[in-house]
Amino acid sequence: MTGCANDGAGDPAGAGEADATTSASDDDGSSGTDGDDGSDDGSAPAVVGSCEYVSPFTQGAECRDYLGEGWSEDDVVADCEGLGGATALGQACAVEGMLGRCTIEQAADRVLEVVAYGDDAGACATQQLGCETFGGGTWDPAPLCQGDPGGSDGNVFIQPTLECRDPLPGEPPGAGPNGQVCTWQMISGCTEEGRHFEDYASCDVVRTQRPYYPSPPAEGWDQEDPRLDDPVYVEELAWVRSQIEASACVCCHSETAPNGPSNWYIEQPGNFINGLFDSGLAMGSRWLDSSAFGAYAPQDNNGFERETSGFPSTDPQRMRDFFVAELTHRGLSEADFAGMEDFGGPLYDQLVYEPSACEDGEGVRRDGSIVWDGAGARYVYVLDAGSANPTVPPNLDLPPGTRWRVDVPADGDPIESGSIAYGELPAGTTQRFPEQGAPPALTPGQTYYLYVTRDVALPITRCLFTY
Template sequence: MRALLLLASLPLLIVACDDSPPDAPAAPKDAIAGHCVYTNPFSKQEECSEFHGAAWTAAAVAEDCNAKSAAVMPGACGYSETLGTCVIEEAPNKAVHIVMPGDDPSLCSNQKLGCEVFGGGAFIAAGVCANPTTDTPEDPNTTVFQPPVLVCSDPLPGEPVGQSEDGKVCTWQMISGCTEPGRKFIDYASCEPVYTQRPYFPVPPAGDSKAPDARLNDPAYVAELDWVKSQVESAGCVCCHQKSITPEGASVWDIEAEGNWVNTFSPYGLAISGGFLDSSLLGAYPASENNGFSRDKTGIPTTDPARMAAFFEKELAYRGFSPDFFADWTPIPEVFYQQSIYEPSICQDGEGVGADLTLQWSGGGARYIYVLEANAENPGVPPNLDLPEGTLWRIDVSPADKPLKSGEVRYGDVPQGKKQAFPSSGAPKELEPGKQYYLYAAADVMVPITRCLFTFSAK
């Protein structure tokens, strides 16, 4: 899942001064310029990156390994047993081979998904993964996305009456959810489900909050800084950005950092927060359903988008940047953007919906199964991007249940104990013989395993 590691480290790299030593001569063609061993923060599994090709330099290898907090070592990775290798071609004569050690067959599916869906590489199976069985077990350590839940409770003692029915305070327990302004998200919702909805791992601050900052002597500036902090405290994003409540530490920026906490942001993070980088692919509730908070214009949910954008534009200017610097950047996160523009290929090896309406897919068990019009957008994240226009039928599997296997589902028939997410009631639209449709099956939210076009035949 190297792409996600790069995304996580980008806020750090973008502000790094160019004080690296001059590049050493490139390695001979096809040589291995070194390797480093680290723990993948998402899978929690050990990995080893080998750097193949003449275009790698010592400085480039060191930069890659430093981003993983790993030391560079000479030669190739040395494992007696491996699950496989993820080959990522970064440029001509410049490839990364991510070697996954082990002999646990339950890890095979996730390793392949992480490589090909998130990392953009090609997975070359080895060992137990090279000879999979139809009864390969699930990885017991896999975290399943917990769907959002609207939690309504009485206000805390001493707080005003809530704005919902019977004076309750209602909060979406979701990474994009917010409680009422002036209240704290952690008082009215749990962060535990949030950690399943967006990958979390601690990342050191991108800047030094303890450095002297004369702006803290300006009451007007401090008032705006405090307002932004209060907006963060009301939002689900606080689960990753308030050190005292995170499992292992804040991720890049921290509202509890000593000094001026906003200096823990990188310019990249400031641009996202102010809405100068498009982060709409992360999903959002309309303000009317989210206690007045919106994030359709800014990265941090807010009750006043113009005020939030103005604050972060000034922060960018303080660092010597402007919104124009980010004008040509593609939407983020990059892995979500690539999924949004993915063009499905023609189904192979029986994939699709058969004449008897049985669904067949590849890649293992699925928790989200869609049949869509052929020209429909790719499904995204809840709450607003997971049901694209053109969806004909969708089945969801509860996080507490085992995923469905290929061949267990018939179009229009809801398996026992499973949920038909669309249509909300009744049967889906009948498939027309000779017409092309889009089959999308996902092991979890944003973890597609089959995305292909099939032509339905009733014969």
């Protein structure tokens, strides 16, 4: 499951279960410690400070402890500012109400401990997988998470479908067949300009594609904004809102969201733009890149594009200019974001991941059986060596070089290691690629790439094998 975060909710690098992958100086993570606050001799590394923030990827509350002499107070402040959080120097994170702690040892004297809060045991598997797979850390579960994490957190990613509906009474005919309005049910999808996304697609489907959690808007969101007395500004703000209302952003950023909005929301009193963090505005201005979230081509998305701005728009340069002006209003320039990581968290990490050789017999064996080390899978790929890593739909999940891809539907049972053979489709699954016919035969002695995921963006095995 990925996160409701391609909308500028907050920190670009913070990614909930994978937040621990980033810091002021190191973003790749390394093998973690045993998860305790202290070392083997009972001494505890000094807590230089902590940072409380809302993860834009899960929209859940998190806190970082910065442990060891390798962290300076300036390091802590800078890293926390990048997360849009609140720094507490010399003070450790609270542990009440936590799901667990992810410990990442960047160096012997430089340790990050990320505390994830919540009361939903269904989120434990995702948190553990993110910590260990994406963060390279050690997951220390709280009692709530000490049972079997299972194979899913209960919210399976539903693949996007094109939904065509009759226009609402009083609305003009749509551009689709027979005057219908056709909308991709996807977090990056948009309905026709001037319409509301939730009228023409299911937000319940969209919220399976990004974890949804309620969280408050940025500090100062409710301060009086004199620009609302400027009719030119008000007109432009209304246009931006109408563009957002046509997008799937409203599934999490509206007061109609099931448990309340995530960070900013379109019905917010006053100026809803003031609810965004600085980094969210930087995504809108494209000063921070968010392409790791994926996007439709405008011709497939009712004319909406999100390459020029991180927010989809039928006039992307106008949208970008609006967010540049907002950042200027806050006294910020592009230089203020130099060195900050782009949006995407684990999605970006997966895009740039460099696979290594398979171990312990993983790969496609000469009898065709596909073997991996880990839980049941919903997506199995065999690709040419050197292919890009598959991540999220609509444009990053089927890279060139894919030889075979098998999907398990959202209501199906995961495939177990060894139960599937190359080119032989198991019952209840779908061959996504090739669209028809058998995949090309594997050549003995040739190296290929096995990519197996528990769900979209939750990899189990990513390794190179020789057939």
